[in-house]
Amino acid sequence: MSRIGKLPISLPTGVQVDVNNENQVIVKGPKGTLVTPVDQDIKVSTVDGQLVVERPTEQKRHKAMHGLYRSLINNAVQGVSNGFEEKLELVGVGYKATVVGNTLELALGFSHNIFLALPKEVTANAITEKGKNPIVTLNSIDKQLLGQVAAKIRSLRKVEPYKGKGVRFVGEQIRRKAGKTASK
16 A cells, blocks of 8 residues: 555645546635646545545556555645745845746846746745845745746756855755865
8 A cells, every 4th residue: 555645635624625527636725726637547535524545456557646646636735725835045146036027037147137937826026135145935836836937947047066156945955066176
């Protein structure tokens, strides 16, 4: 039995879950609505105010999908009740970030600024304090979309290993390399 798949999903107050005929789990909560498609072999049911995900057989394919869909549904439940947050830190001289509407403007040491249009499900906030690196905070109810947007922003200027400049997640550990040593 899948360790993740067999765990029931507890539903917080204010969260409603519907499973329709097209094998879609619709999760409604105070922050919004998410639709998660589920494979037709996997059965999702509500028992005593908790969601239970079950698989029909012990096939390798069913075992693989059991934990996957349980995690996806759990992420949807957490997203509509609490939401998700990702913080990115811009490390480098002159690196700046500003948010105007749904557009993120980044100055990352290139000859031009980068304008990134964010999906409507993702909200951004840029904080710049004197003497500290700028921090971009992304919020969304969709964990997958949030991670994808954060990875896209990080890929615009990856952290280089010598000085540690670039866009990184807050708290991320960077492996630093030693530079050249003077010979004599």
